[in-house]
Structures are given as structure tokens and as C-alpha cells.
Amino acid sequence: MKNFDSDDTIAAISTAAGTSGIGIVRISGKDAFSVADKIFTSKDKIKPSQFDTYTLHYGWIASPQPAGRHRLAADIIDEVLLTVMRAPKSYTREDIVEINCHGGMAALKRVLELVLDSGCRIAEPGEFTRRAFLNGRIDLAQAEAVLDIINAKTERALKISLGQLKGEVSCKIRFIREELLRIFSRMEASIDFPDDEVSPGSPGDLSAGLKKVANELKNILDTSRYGRIIREGVRVAICGRPNVGKSSLLNAILKEERSIVTPIAGTTRDTVEEAVNIQGVAVEIIDTAGILKPRGLIEKEAVRRSHVSIASADVVVLLFDSSRSLGKEDLMLMRKLNKKTVIAALNKTDLKQKIRKDFLNKQFGRLIEISAKKRKNIKLLEEEIISLVFHGRLDIPSDGVLVSDLRHIEALKKTQKFVAEALNSLDNNLSLEFVSQDVKEALYGLDVILGLEFSEELLDKIFSEFCIGK
Ligand SMILES: Nc1nc2c(ncn2[C@@H]2O[C@H](COP(=O)(O)OP(=O)(O)OP(=O)(O)O)[C@@H](O)[C@H]2O)c(=O)[nH]1
Ligand SMILES: [Mg+2]
Structure with a gap:
């Protein structure tokens, strides 16, 4: 059972786990200042509870000393900057103290332990923002936006x-x-x-x-x-019979040699997924195996994985090898994909052309001619993907309101x-x-x-x- 008692003063490390330039321990609640008073010594010996709101102070975090004993160097845990934000003008509308520590996890954890020992409990996930909502600083839609950001x-x-x-x-x-x-x-x-x-x-x-x-x-x-779509991204699967250049296209879009490319048909077995940013939209590109008739267990699994990827894709780029005639496998794929949103693309346009463009044009209405190897018209294909997904309406509406x-x-x-x-x-x-x-x-x-x-x-x-x- 999670503890959300809003009377408690809560604390947590607010920066990402791992080594970093600085790390922040955040404290929120009615005892935030008294906790800070116990463990923080400023250079001019003033206590955090006396600091003005929105001020930053240099000092040290040290374990509380037994009565009558002076602070020893060994008591000091970290050299820090401490920020004070008084209620109600703070993130949670409560008193908040933020301790900017050196970024090492060991020091951060020690500071947090000390804070917890001094009268706080550890915050639950999102609890600072939950308090901001419960205390009326933001509404629920705004609280959710924090996570989205x-x-x-x-x-x-x-x-x-x-x-x-x-x-x-x-x-x-x-x-x-x-x-x-x-x-x-x-x-x-x-x-x-x-x-x-x-x-x-x-x-x-x-x-x-x-x-x-x-x-x-x-x-x-x-x-x-x-x-x-903007928020969650688009899934785009590249399909086509073996050897049409699917993996070459993935690499061309990623601008790196991610997928294995060889002249041998049936090179790709495992689907390869990579994220790219196209015109500010997160796109997950999936290279699938071209095999249609599996021989053996590995190929069977390759076909299964391709099916799963195609089923989950928002858009399929169906690739044809324009240097060869249309084959049975091309037609099979066209039939199989007839319920998906498909962009037809002719690859290998740098070679002598053999494919029946008139037939494909009739089928798809539009063909994008590219060369994955020569990196020709890749941008055009990318634009086609985005414009298809957004029906040419990628702009955020003029009133800025886009519910996502x-x-x-x-x-x-x-x-x-x-x-x-x-x-x-x-x-x-x-x-x-x-x-x-x-x-x-x-x-x-x-x-x-x-x-x-x-x-x-x-x-x-x-x-x-x-x-x-x-
Ligand atoms: N000339 C030319 N060759 C290309 C082009 N795109 C790919 N190729 C070649 O075609 C062959 C197959 O390319 P891949 O990218 O491995 O093809 P694939 O569709 O992923 O093949 P499988 O994974 O086997 O289904 C390789 O030799 C590539 O260099 C292109 O635009 N022009
Ligand atoms: Mg491949």
C-alpha cells in the first residue's frame, strides 16, 4: 500500500540516477525548513528557515553533531547550494528546499538518507506533481503534461x-x-x-x-x-520481396550502416527497429525479412516476426526492385497489404529499368522513385511518409490546442x-x-x-x- 499522506514532508533525489554534474535532493512539506536547518550550515551561519524565498545559499551538508561537540571535517557529506521556495509560490504550493549536490550517487544517497532521518519520508513516484494538483496549482491535464514533457x-x-x-x-x-x-x-x-x-x-x-x-x-x-501521432510517434515497416533493398533503405534513412546488406536474397532474418526524427515526428522504422516462403525454423520465425511488425505498423513502405520485372512475390505482397496504408517505392532507379511502372502507377496512384544505394530521393520518401500520416496537416492548429x-x-x-x-x-x-x-x-x-x-x-x-x- 502506497503512502500518500499529504501531511508528511516528502523528499527524493529529483535528478537522474548515475553520475552527473550536479544532483538535486528535493524536500517538500511543512517540515522542509526544519529538516534543512538540522543538516545545512551556510557560510554565514544563517539557518534555511530564515532565508528569503527564491534565494540560493552556499554551504555544507553535515550529519548533526552530538551536543557539545564541534563539527569535524568527517561530518561533512557534501558542499552544496541550497534553494528555498516558500509556500504557496512553489511547485507543490508547499515549502520546498532543494539541495544541489555534487552529482555522484554516493553523496546524493547520503544526503537523502540524512534528510529522511531528519524528519521526512521518501516521496512516491510523481508525488510532488500530485501535490501540485491536489493543492490546486495545476489541473489534472497540466499535471499529465509534466510527464509528457x-x-x-x-x-x-x-x-x-x-x-x-x-x-x-x-x-x-x-x-x-x-x-x-x-x-x-x-x-x-x-x-x-x-x-x-x-x-x-x-x-x-x-x-x-x-x-x-x-x-x-x-x-x-x-x-x-x-x-x-506527434506524441507517440509513427511506426513504419519496410516490406518487399528478398533483395529489393529494404535494409539498404533503412540504412539510408538512418544515415548509418545499421542493417546487414548483401547481394544474397534472404539476408535479413530478424526485424530491425530504429527510431529517427523526421520533421519533428518520432518515427520507428522497421526493416523486415523479405522471405515469403520459409524453409526451416529460422526462416519461419523471420516470417512470423515480419508479420507482427507489419500488423503493428501505421504505414508500410512497399519496395520494388525497378531493375527487375514484377514477380509473383511482389503481387503476393501487394495483395497481403491491401488493407494497410501503403507507400509504393521503386528502388534501384540507378540501374537499367525493367519494371512495369504503368501497371504499378495504376495500382497505387503514386510511385516514389529512389535509390537506397545512391541515397537518391530518400528525403522525398520521408516527406511522403509524414504527409500521408498527417494528410498534409502537420501544423499545430492556430489556437495551439492539440489534444494528444x-x-x-x-x-x-x-x-x-x-x-x-x-x-x-x-x-x-x-x-x-x-x-x-x-x-x-x-x-x-x-x-x-x-x-x-x-x-x-x-x-x-x-x-x-x-x-x-x-
Ligand atoms: N544498384 C543498386 N543496388 C542496390 C540498391 N539498393 C540496394 N541495392 C543492393 O541490393 C542488394 C540487396 O540489398 P538489401 O538492402 O540487403 O536488400 P533486402 O531487401 O534487405 O534483402 P533481404 O534482407 O534479403 O530481404 C545489395 O547488394 C544492395 O547493395 C540501389 O538503390 N541500387
Ligand atoms: Mg534485408
Whole structure:
């Protein structure tokens, strides 16, 4: 059972494990200063509890000395800089002390031990951010953005998460929530006081209001697909019959000789996966085995792995060897991939061309002609991948709001469903009670995103993904 008692003062090493230039031990809670007072000696002998907020102080961390004995050199654990941030203007809205130590793990652990012995408990993962949420400094969507910022793989992903932390997503959700709330309270008033002057507005007014909300929800959800891709990246599998140059293409995209390339058909057995950043999008490129008819156990496994990779890919680059005629295996693959999003590419265009381009053009509508070996048109192929995934809409919407978190997307979809039901009930002249029940459910979805409604389980789930110290 995890301990989240918010009365406790908590502490943790907030920097990554391992050797680094500096390492930070962070303390948060009502006893943060008294703990610091016990173990920190500043050069001018002033105690941390007397420091002004947002100030930095040079000094030493030392084990407390027995009464009557002076501090010995052996008592000193580290030479540090100590930062003080007083409640409520701190990350957690509590008193915070951060001890900037030398980065070695041994010293950091000793400082942490000493801090814990002096009246704190170790923080649970994400507990500092959990407190920031519970103490009302940020809403739940913003707290989640903190994790996304830590995990952002590309600058574009970082930009979305920073927008979410700044509150751009929350602001938009709050705006929609207020519109719904207005509609809801007007309806409730007219249900509760049917004889009074409170009018819910004509069904037409209500329906117009709800339609406006439905439209806003649709706009947000339309962009969420891109948000998720930017955040989580795209999986691209390179397929093609043996020897078409799949591994050569992977190497050309990575600009390094990662996969083994030989003139022997059936070179690649194990799928090779590598991450690249294409136009700010994290792309996982997968080189698959070209073998279609396995002979023996190893090839069987190679085929199985290729199938798994293809199934999990968002996009498949189907590669053809343009210096040879189309073969049965090419046609087999085309059939097999007919349900996937496929980019057809002709490789080996530096050689004499034999393939029937007119036939393939008809099949795919567009062919990208490349030479993996000569590194020709690789950029064009990369652009094609990105433009296909984003339907040419890689730009972040002008209002900066791009919902990318699956939890938010699911909640928005629920809200959308209930708004549609409310509209439906209005159309069918059902009583206002029914309509308002739907609007209430719709509101609930938005409350869940902002964390106005939450369960301990939800918080546990969100914050367990954080590292200790954040
Ligand atoms: N001329 C020319 N040769 C190429 C090109 N791309 C690949 N090759 C050659 O084609 C042969 C096969 O290349 P690979 O990249 O190993 O092909 P693969 O599709 O991975 O093959 P398997 O792993 O066996 O399925 C090698 O000799 C490459 O040098 C190209 O654009 N032009
Ligand atoms: Mg290969």
C-alpha cells in the first residue's frame, strides 16, 4: 500500500540516477525548513528557515553533531547550494528546499538518507506533481503534461506538451464546459421552477447552443489524431520481396550502416527497429525479412516476426526492385497489404529499368522513385511518409490546442456522445429531464479531464508513470 499522506514532508533525489554534474535532493512539506536547518550550515551561519524565498545559499551538508561537540571535517557529506521556495509560490504550493549536490550517487544517497532521518519520508513516484494538483496549482491535464514533457521524444512533441502545461488544452476545455454549464443550469432552473419566469430558452436556442458545443468538440477531436501521432510517434515497416533493398533503405534513412546488406536474397532474418526524427515526428522504422516462403525454423520465425511488425505498423513502405520485372512475390505482397496504408517505392532507379511502372502507377496512384544505394530521393520518401500520416496537416492548429492524451480523447468522445444524445432527445421532443441528464453526463467527461472529478485510482494510475522526484 502506497503512502500518500499529504501531511508528511516528502523528499527524493529529483535528478537522474548515475553520475552527473550536479544532483538535486528535493524536500517538500511543512517540515522542509526544519529538516534543512538540522543538516545545512551556510557560510554565514544563517539557518534555511530564515532565508528569503527564491534565494540560493552556499554551504555544507553535515550529519548533526552530538551536543557539545564541534563539527569535524568527517561530518561533512557534501558542499552544496541550497534553494528555498516558500509556500504557496512553489511547485507543490508547499515549502520546498532543494539541495544541489555534487552529482555522484554516493553523496546524493547520503544526503537523502540524512534528510529522511531528519524528519521526512521518501516521496512516491510523481508525488510532488500530485501535490501540485491536489493543492490546486495545476489541473489534472497540466499535471499529465509534466510527464509528457519529460518523455517528449521530439521538439514538436515537446511543444504540444508545453502548450498543455501552460493550460492551453485546459483553457479550451474550460471554455466548452462553461458553455455546457450555462445550458445545463438554464434547463435545471426551468425543471425545478416550471411556473417561474425562468425560461430555458426555446428548444431551438438550446439546440443551437448544443450544436455549437458539438462543433467545438468535433474540432478538437479532429486534431487529436495528429496530437497522438506527434506524441507517440509513427511506426513504419519496410516490406518487399528478398533483395529489393529494404535494409539498404533503412540504412539510408538512418544515415548509418545499421542493417546487414548483401547481394544474397534472404539476408535479413530478424526485424530491425530504429527510431529517427523526421520533421519533428518520432518515427520507428522497421526493416523486415523479405522471405515469403520459409524453409526451416529460422526462416519461419523471420516470417512470423515480419508479420507482427507489419500488423503493428501505421504505414508500410512497399519496395520494388525497378531493375527487375514484377514477380509473383511482389503481387503476393501487394495483395497481403491491401488493407494497410501503403507507400509504393521503386528502388534501384540507378540501374537499367525493367519494371512495369504503368501497371504499378495504376495500382497505387503514386510511385516514389529512389535509390537506397545512391541515397537518391530518400528525403522525398520521408516527406511522403509524414504527409500521408498527417494528410498534409502537420501544423499545430492556430489556437495551439492539440489534444494528444488518450485519457482526454476518450473523455472528449464520451462528452461528444452525450451532447449528440441530448440533441437527439431535443429533436424528438423528449422532456427536458432527459435532455438535462445527457448534458450532465457530457459535463462529467470534461470534469474528468480537468480533474474536477477524480478517483484515487485514477491519480494512482496517472502518477505511477512518473519518476520518483518529480
Ligand atoms: N544498384 C543498386 N543496388 C542496390 C540498391 N539498393 C540496394 N541495392 C543492393 O541490393 C542488394 C540487396 O540489398 P538489401 O538492402 O540487403 O536488400 P533486402 O531487401 O534487405 O534483402 P533481404 O534482407 O534479403 O530481404 C545489395 O547488394 C544492395 O547493395 C540501389 O538503390 N541500387
Ligand atoms: Mg534485408
